[in-house]
Amino acid sequence: MTGVPTTAGAAARGGTVSAASLAVAAADQVIADLAAGHRAVVVDSPPGAGKSALVVRAARALAGAGEPVMLVAQTNGQVDDLVDRLASAALVRSGSAGLAGAAGAVAGPIGRLCGQDYVPSARVRRHAGVTVSTEIGDLADCVVVVGTAAKWATVRAGAWSCAWAVVDEAYQMRSDLLLRIAGQFDRALLVGDPGQLDPFATVDIDRWAGLTWDPMQSAVEVLLRHNPDVVVRRLPVSWRLPPSAVPVVAEAFYPFGGFAAGSGPGDRRLAFSSSSLWRDEPVDAALSLAVQTGWALYELPARHTVRTDSEAVQACAALAARLLQRGCVAYSEAHPGGMPAGADRIAIGTAHRDQARAIRNALGPALAAVTVDTANRLQGREFDVTIVLHPLSGRVDATAFHLEAGRLCVLASRHRHACIVVARAGIPELLDAYPSTEPVHLNVPAKFPDGWEANQAVMAHLTGHRVSAR
Amino acid sequence: MSTLTALARAQARMADVAQRVATVRHVHIGTRPMVLVPLALAGEANAPLAALVGDDPATPRLFVVSQPRNRDERFAFAAELASVIVPYVEGFAATTEQVPAERGETRARSLDAPQLVLPNRAGIAFTRLLGRSTRFRRPDGDHPVDPAVPVLGRWLSFLTERAEHPGSCLMLAATEALSLHWASGQSELEDLNLATLLAWIDPPPGVGGAAAAAVGEDPLASPPAGPVTDPGFDNDVLAPLIDAFARTTEAARSESGASAELGHAAVRRARSALERALTGQLLPTWQLVWRALELLRELPAGDHVARRWEADRDAFTGYAAYLRDGGLPQPRRDGAVAAARRLNWLERAQASFAAQRAFDDPLVMAEYRMTGEAFAGQVVAADPGRVSEGAKRRVLRPWITVATADPVLVMPGTVVTSPARRGQKAQVISVTAAVAPGPVHPVMLEAGNGASGPALVALELSGGMGRGLVAPPGSVPEPGERVCYSTLTADYLPIAEFPPPEQTPWTHGGPPAPYEPDDEDAAEDWS
Numbered sequence: 001m002t003g004v005p006t007t008a009g010a011a012a013r014g015g016t017v018s019a020a021s022l023a024v025a026a027a028d029q030v031i032a033d034l035a036a037g038h039r040a041v042v043v044d045s046p047p048g049a050g051k052s053a054l055v056v057r058a059a060r061a062l063a064g065a066g067e068p069v070m071l072v073a074q075t076n077g078q079v080d081d082l083v084d085r086l087a088s089a090a091l092v093r094s095g096s097a098g099l100a101g102a103a104g105a106v107a108g109p110i111g112r113l114c115g116q117d118y119v120p121s122a123r124v125r126r127h128a129g130v131t132v133s134t135e136i137g138d139l140a141d142c143v144v145v146v147g148t149a150a151k152w153a154t155v156r157a158g159a160w161s162c163a164w165a166v167v168d169e170a171y172q173m174r175s176d177l178l179l180r181i182a183g184q185f186d187r188a189l190l191v192g193d194p195g196q197l198d199p200f201a202t203v204d205i206d207r208w209a210g211l212t213w214d215p216m217q218s219a220v221e222v223l224l225r226h227n228p229d230v231v232v233r234r235l236p237v238s239w240r241l242p243p244s245a246v247p248v249v250a251e252a253f254y255p256f257g258g259f260a261a262g263s264g265p266g267d268r269r270l271a272f273s274s275s276s277l278w279r280d281e282p283v284d285a286a287l288s289l290a291v292q293t294g295w296a297l298y299e300l301p302a303r304h305t306v307r308t309d310s311e312a313v314q315a316c317a318a319l320a321a322r323l324l325q326r327g328c329v330a331y332s333e334a335h336p337g338g339m340p341a342g343a344d345r346i347a348i349g350t351a352h353r354d355q356a357r358a359i360r361n362a363l364g365p366a367l368a369a370v371t372v373d374t375a376n377r378l379q380g381r382e383f384d385v386t387i388v389l390h391p392l393s394g395r396v397d398a399t400a401f402h403l404e405a406g407r408l409c410v411l412a413s414r415h416r417h418a419c420i421v422v423a424r425a426g427i428p429e430l431l432d433a434y435p436s437t438e439p440v441h442l443n444v445p446a447k448f449p450d451g452w453e454a455n456q457a458v459m460a461h462l463t464g465h466r467v468s469a470r
Numbered sequence: 471m472s473t474l475t476a477l478a479r480a481q482a483r484m485a486d487v488a489q490r491v492a493t494v495r496h497v498h499i500g501t502r503p504m505v506l507v508p509l510a511l512a513g514e515a516n517a518p519l520a521a522l523v524g525d526d527p528a529t530p531r532l533f534v535v536s537q538p539r540n541r542d543e544r545f546a547f548a549a550e551l552a553s554v555i556v557p558y559v560e561g562f563a564a565t566t567e568q569v570p571a572e573r574g575e576t577r578a579r580s581l582d583a584p585q586l587v588l589p590n591r592a593g594i595a596f597t598r599l600l601g602r603s604t605r606f607r608r609p610d611g612d613h614p615v616d617p618a619v620p621v622l623g624r625w626l627s628f629l630t631e632r633a634e635h636p637g638s639c640l641m642l643a644a645t646e647a648l649s650l651h652w653a654s655g656q657s658e659l660e661d662l663n664l665a666t667l668l669a670w671i672d673p674p675p676g677v678g679g680a681a682a683a684a685v686g687e688d689p690l691a692s693p694p695a696g697p698v699t700d701p702g703f704d705n706d707v708l709a710p711l712i713d714a715f716a717r718t719t720e721a722a723r724s725e726s727g728a729s730a731e732l733g734h735a736a737v738r739r740a741r742s743a744l745e746r747a748l749t750g751q752l753l754p755t756w757q758l759v760w761r762a763l764e765l766l767r768e769l770p771a772g773d774h775v776a777r778r779w780e781a782d783r784d785a786f787t788g789y790a791a792y793l794r795d796g797g798l799p800q801p802r803r804d805g806a807v808a809a810a811r812r813l814n815w816l817e818r819a820q821a822s823f824a825a826q827r828a829f830d831d832p833l834v835m836a837e838y839r840m841t842g843e844a845f846a847g848q849v850v851a852a853d854p855g856r857v858s859e860g861a862k863r864r865v866l867r868p869w870i871t872v873a874t875a876d877p878v879l880v881m882p883g884t885v886v887t888s889p890a891r892r893g894q895k896a897q898v899i900s901v902t903a904a905v906a907p908g909p910v911h912p913v914m915l916e917a918g919n920g921a922s923g924p925a926l927v928a929l930e931l932s933g934g935m936g937r938g939l940v941a942p943p944g945s946v947p948e949p950g951e952r953v954c955y956s957t958l959t960a961d962y963l964p965i966a967e968f969p970p971p972e973q974t975p976w977t978h979g980g981p982p983a984p985y986e987p988d989d990e991d992a993a994e995d996w997s
Contacts, residue, residue: 039976153966175978176810180968182975203816205634213806213978215813226979306473354841357879 019262023237027054030233031061034189042220042232043191046259047249047413048240048382055168055191056085063108063143067163070185071146074169078380080121082168083112083146087127111139113147136160149173153180160184167191167219169380174199175222176215190220195253196379197406210443236260240382240416242268244294252457253409255449263333270341270417273327283322286467290385290418297462300469302426305394308358312393315422315469316348317362319387320370330384330417343369345384349411350374351391351402359389375410386415390423392455398434403451408458421462428459471658472837478653486678488652488670493833495769497647498639498779500585504558505759507589507752508596510697511538512704516599518547519699520748523554527760532752534745536715541996545615548604552618559584559625563790583640583786586629587763589664589695589755590645594633596697601626605799606991613992620799627800628789635816637778637823640786644762651769655679664758665692672765695755707747715740772830801985806978807971814966825958829889835954842879844956845927847872854946857939866939868931868946869899872953878925886955894934894945896955902926929955
């Protein structure tokens, strides 16, 4: 699993152009686009391609021009991350090279626009140059103001306007939310991962299907359908995913884009510090396989189960517990000497919240530091090893929810080293029995990748990494 | 399908009769509903064929399009339908009451509102398109129609739009209203058939649900509830009758004198044969819809039903006034702002409908308890006099501890409310989680896990206790009391603000051209 099939990757491995220089060139191109007079620039980013770094760099570049910049993210956690990065970059001033670049520091205070119930997190509080307020009026002096899209939407018309807005995770933002904030800026940079989950609505009607301004589509879709001349750029290198994961994820979820791995074949390695603990059991076999190849499918016997399949839940918990018991160490280009992959570097991903809760309960208080969450909430996060309860495991049918490409993409692209999928046998047969039957509407652009096809592609790959749980 | 509904379906199969999934009725059943059973011609998009309509089960009115491909006959059919539906609907606008509005003013609200009941969701879709085909027509100009036709179109469009609104009862589909209250022993797909669904809920004496449903599946014994007809009926009965009618009409036209008289008699016979055949297809469904209404009416109404019906009456009053003032027909499609605003309404209505149903009905709340969004249990400790230092002054913040056997998903910090004390917020302080029972993996046993027991949830209460520092009796749950808390909120959901349509931003195509009615509207094809 060392091949990197994309052209960028081939070039990178050919030695003429390194992955790093490709990434820098792509980011430079985006910054140049901002100055070229475009109304909007869209940047598609595969998982872990330095999206946030680009957002921060763009915000700094735009703020450097003297105009206030509005920075929009989707959740308070994402906003806090951006504030932290922006403020840290400002503290470092010059000299910090790397992807973020160092084209001048932010010359002025940073504003954190927040809701009534918001309590500043530690990573916001530690920066003296950050002003936190619920009122946009208090942030008039700030050169960059960061807030969630939902909070920006409550800013009174006319109370704030700026030349540029930078929107992070724009593929997860719904069109109607963009409509509410679009009056506050003239130009926009939208950055996001097209492979992750689409925004959703709690009502299910096709009343607006086919309309270019369908409020249920994403902010990027609506922008592109009304402004076909918008420049779309793509970040070419994933710094997170290991070389073993890039071809699988790129083929299944980014069929037309493709991207390369930032790390070389030998850079990432997992090892157990206590090999004597090894036992001839399926759990250990699955862990060994994952350590060697970056993937494992821990396959339980075929069975139709309720959502919180207790055997699958126990298997997820057991894999995590065993991984920690055996003392996993992660070697990477960032830590060539090895870093223990502790509980905080491991995540278990599920499709439903009750599954996550059941796994959390099974882990118990001793392993509470392991992140257990749904695909929706794992978006944008990164771990060394992930354990995934397959959305189709044990199901009688395959609904549109469970087939959604974005869900599997999020679950299968959070790891820096290895991903272990827990599933009941029979998913390929289930997929064959339930081809997607969503109605096709006129004037609705076809969606790629198709969830059904992406699921098949991932299962086809995992079949070669199967460990039967007996 | 939720686990509880799946269980209820399995139980229905075992008991051979449908099982209740609601303890109270969640839809409003009007004092004088009107039932409409439409049929469409196969092979042509939304071509009306026949309809039974009326507000009295004993005297349905039948309207038939004897040559469904003839556009003139379609408009005559629409005018006939309008002669029944429009007076029925507008009759409700006549009597109003004054209710308090903002700033001490009052506004009018109709005392009652119309309720149009269709057999199924497909019937509503047919009605929506019928409204779409008629609302832009004009009584004057190049293609004049009966003045009632565009009015019918506007009302049908209003009612079908309202039917998209979660919790609204101005237009109901009988199958959906029944499925909200009963789980049958068949699949969700099969539940779309009104005859089989009712067979499970209300089988004839001495017959089991499954056997009764089998009869319901036979198109000869129980004709389809429409608007699609049975293909066998189309081929063997309908096509010959329509041909015969066309033939006799043609023959009568070319005759004169005494033979013309005979010809007209033949046309009348052909017409009544067609009407008899279509009545035979429609009448069973007509009776089923009224039976469904009867069954629903027997259930006690949930607490929030009347409140949702008030919202329906408000919507009806508003639209009636709009039409009286010469309002334009509903636009063909929503603009960018209108679409976003409507989605916001629908999502808010959806959330409050879900919450209200759960508050009204312990069986619905049980669904949320299963998924961990709600928990019920007993208060095991209470500190009703606890006072904390607020931002400005000392405030009453009692603590209670609830022991529950439910799986608790809510995280510390979450605000939950109890249906019994809706004005009071409870913030989760801590949850000592229970471990899910079930098989435990050997690796986990080594790690010392696998114990199972009830969870203890500590809550901090605020609101609903007056302004003093002593809680009035009964405002804080006492030890021993059974309580239920959930993350659902029925009341407060912020209304999103959108730019006015003329300020639609560039991201959404800029401001749209305002709608101006023109003659093109009336020339549009009906198909």
